[in-house]
Amino acid sequence: MQTYYFRKMNVEDIEAVQEIDGLSFANPWPTHSYEFEILKNDNSRAWVFEEKGDSEKRIIAMAVVWHIIDEAHIGTIAVHPNFRKESVGKLFLACILYEAAFENIEKCFLEVRESNLAAKKMYNGFGFIVDGVRKRYYSDNHEDALMMCLEKLDKEEIISTLKSLQNNSNCPREVNFEHHRNFK
Ligand SMILES: CC(C)(COP(=O)(O)OP(=O)(O)OC[C@H]1O[C@@H](n2cnc3c(N)ncnc32)[C@H](O)[C@@H]1OP(=O)(O)O)[C@@H](O)C(=O)NCCC(=O)NCCS
DSSP: OEEEEEEEOOGGGHHHHHHHHHHHOSSOOOHHHHHHHHHTOTTEEEEEEEEEOSSOEEEEEEEEEEEETTEEEEEEEEEOGGGTTSSHHHHHHHHHHHHHHHTTOOEEEEEEETTOHHHHHHHHHTTOEEEEEETTOOTTTOOOEEEEEESOOOHHHHHHHHHHHHTOTTSOEEEEESSSOOOO
16 A cells, blocks of 8 residues: 655755656746745645655655635645656645644635646545636736635545545555544
């Protein structure tokens, strides 16, 4: 069984995080942005997913989420291309929402490129809906951004999603949380 470790991003992770960022987005974030989010922004929750093998571990997904009172905004989220289409994105997002629910976050927002089918499918699966469009939002190709919103973050529903993703009979996997909130 594969084990993923869900934990806070730290400064030592930035190189691996930037590799994923560069492989995933036309306009990756600069190093200082990650440093700022990790070290200086109290509203920021920067997360990584680490895969642990027998002898080595590697970061396979990263995200930065801003928590403001009872709302979360996903600033960036990506899975390393070698690990996509294996439900890692869904599992990682479920962990992010699980942590958010423990901080009494009620709503979650994000922007996504209109053409980004994988991301839209992932968000739809969690109940995100489109609630607006930012016209020509992306500077590289002037593509529109869809604004998506999860209106009510339900802790029990997230726990049940996390459990079913872990117990998927085709591909069982386990998530370990950095904090005390592991569950079976
Ligand atoms: C979006 C992203 C995080 C999804 O991660 P992933 O691990 O590949 O996603 P999952 O395997 O968990 O699949 C999530 C859903 O998307 C679907 N999906 C995955 N890749 C897809 C693709 N290329 N085309 C269409 N659907 C796709 C899956 O079938 C699944 O849907 P289902 O639950 O109905 O079966 C990943 O593609 C990525 O990092 N993309 C680049 C960065 C990015 O676009 N981030 C989002 C910014 S808003």
